[in-house]
Amino acid sequence: MQTVIHTENLCKAFGDFKAAYNISFEVYKGEIFGFLGANGAGKTTAMKMLCGLSIPSSGKATVAGFDVWTQTEEIKRNIGYMSQKFSLYEDLTVLENLKFFGGIYGMSRAEIKEKSQQLVHELGISQFANRLVKSIPLGWKQKLAFSVAIFHNPAIVFLDEPTGGVDPITRRQFWDLIYQAAARGITVFVTTHYMDEAEYCDRISMMVDGEIKALDTPENLKKQFGVETMDEVFYELARKAQRKGD
Amino acid sequence: MKQFFAFIKKEFLHVIRDSKTLLMLFGLPIVQIALFGFALSNEVKEVNLVVCNLSNETKATELIQKFDASGNFKVVQVIHDPNALDQWFKNGNIKMCLVIPAQFEKNAVRERKIDVQLIADSSDPNLATTLVNYGNQIVFDFQMKWFGQSTLPGINPEVHMMYNPSLKGTTNFVPGVISLIMMLICVLMTSVSIVKEKELGTMEVLLVSPFHPFFIIIAKAIPYFVLSLFNLSIIVFLSINLLDMPMEGSILLLFAESGLLILVCLSLGLLISNTTNSQQAAMLISLLGMLIPTLIFTGFLFPIENMPKPLQIISNIMPSKWYYIIVKDIMIKGLGIKYFWKETLILMGMAIFLLALSLKKFKIRL
Ligand SMILES: Nc1ncnc2c1ncn2[C@@H]1O[C@H](COP(=O)(O)OP(=O)(O)OP(=O)(O)O)[C@@H](O)[C@H]1O
Ligand SMILES: [Mg+2]
DSSP states (O other): OOEEEEEEEEEEEETTEEEEEEEEEEEETTOEEEEEEOTTSSHHHHHHHHHTSSOOSEEEEEETTEETTTOHHHHHHHEEEEOSSOOSOTTSBHHHHHHHHHHHTTOOHHHHHHHHHHHHHHHTOTTTTTSBGGGSOHHHHHHHHHHHHTTTOOSEEEEESTTTTOOHHHHHHHHHHHHHHHHTTOEEEEEESOHHHHHHSSEEEEEETTEEEEEEOHHHHHHHHTOSSHHHHHHHHHTTOOOOOO | OHHHHHHHHHHHHHHHHOHHHHIIIIIHHHHHIIIIIIISOOOOOSEEEEEEESOOOHHHHHHHHHHHHTSSEEEEEEESOGGGHHHHHHHTOOSEEEEEOTTHHHHHHHHTSOOOEEEEOTTSHHHHHHHHHHHHHHHHHHHHHHHGGGSOOOSOOOHHHHHOTTOOHHHHHHHHHHHHHHHHHHHHHHHHHHHHHHHHTHHHHHHHSSSOHHHHHHHHHHHHHHHHHHHHHHHHHHHHHTSOOOOOSOHHHHHHHHHHHHHHHHHHHHHHHHHOSOHHHHHHHHHHHHHHHHHHHSSSSSOGGGSOHHHHHHHTTOHHHHHHHHHHIIIIIOOOGGGSHHHHHHHHHHHHHHHHHHHHHSOSOO
16 A cells, blocks of 8 residues: 555644644555544644645654655645635636636646536536635535645645535535545545544544544444444543643 | 736736725725825915005015915905004914015115015914915016016025925825825735735645745735736826826836835735734734824925934835835926936835845745
8 A cells, every 4th residue: 555644753833832742644545534633633733734834843744755844845736735714715706716726736728628617517516607606605615625626636635624514415415526536546634523524534543632542444443442433432532632622 | 827827817806806905996096186185285375465565666566466466365455554464463364464665666676686574474384384485486486577587596495396386285295195005005905915815714725736935925916016006007197187296207217116116015015914814904004004104204294304303214214205205306307217316226125125025924834
């Protein structure tokens, strides 16, 4: 199995506060890796270090074979990112967003046009194509943001709580898109609060107070803790947490 | 390059779709011009004047007519008793009095120089100074006509009157308003547009893309640079056509110098965007942080020469102060670059320094 993300004792401190502490794990090519943790556990912090958005305090990490300390430019060319905050331009139309993001990834005009049409067709959103993003439903925005994140066909896509605030059915549809991407060989690194989503992942890590407390497949974790559902696993771990979410 | 164009296009779309930005871009200059150009203009028109004529010679009557016809003054009464003057001032009906001494014409012919007296109500010293300047100008013109070039110089030659013979307030205000609007709009637009992306979360997405952060800044700056120049065209057009502002010098030079100021302002906006993550804060810092110093230290509301030394020194760091001097030189005096290369160099220095600083400070990693 090919390793695409590798971290070793990765730390991030804000002053004295250790937002992420001794993070060590590996993610393999083509898998869906879930990054779980309560509010304030340090998920976003860890993800930002991997994306080259923030400089680690210490430790090692490689993403797509490139070092997060020295090769952020190469990393950026190989990843897609969907931020926890909403990451499309609300005052641009769906097509304009696609055009823009395709454009800054250096895709050719013809390529953008072809892929946009294909995408609009696949998602079945031709009725939204020329509408401003702010006027379309949240569930569609999220699917669109995801599609934008993988528009340039990255090796790895990082999703930070991509399905916040939508109903289970829309979430399920979103995960269908994730599966399709994974089937195309894109590695998916996803953070979430929802334990039903944890079940959809190939492997998950549980973060508590900045540290990874458990890491395995959902089945093995349930076995390890002697419980029936991921909810209970999460509860077992998270109740020991000191940190209050913000 | 393709990435670059995609970015610039997107930035223009933001501006076009945001009614607030549009309003600010086009509404603000018009409102400002109207406000400062018309309402706040310190132009003096038809001020009540009493003449105390002790001479009764023909030339004296001519001079009185000159005052009345100037448009600046209205002669309400000609009196012959100097003792009555006191009462006129006390009543507050007049702001100035012209005293023509006895034997006025005879003395003038002998000395080839007019000798009159202007008495002004100095309870409003600014107005008094202005009125005396107007009066002097009329007397001086009168004397020039009478005796020609052979006249003796020495009547209060205030420098700004030379280039502003009609003593119009607009000529001083418009360059000031141009500086003010440029400062406000450029700084505000850049800082807000960058902070907006931070607030909404799109900045992260941009920074994760392979598009270099340096180009993000440049690509952000270009549309606002263009829009600012467009804005400048509106202001210049309005002030020439509506406020009778002269345009003696080269318009090209004016735009080039304005480009320099815009560069300084864009960098300032960029610096501000580094200090905050909220649009509201950025707006407040840009408006208050720019508005008040610009109003005080540019020199178009309060003459810098009259300020205490420490304030005079502070005024030197205001880019608008130098720009104001340049605009006046170009528009009113019609001078070329060799008269204000020093000011231009200062602006250039500021632009380079601030641009380098803001590029360095721009947080590539959040
Ligand atoms: N720039 C920063 N400066 C100081 N503290 C920070 C900063 N960014 C994050 N933190 C703190 O680090 C901790 C972890 O934050 P992080 O955003 O990584 O949590 P998270 O797991 O993503 O939580 P959530 O589920 O709410 O998104 C929090 O306590 C947060 O307050
Ligand atoms: Mg988070």
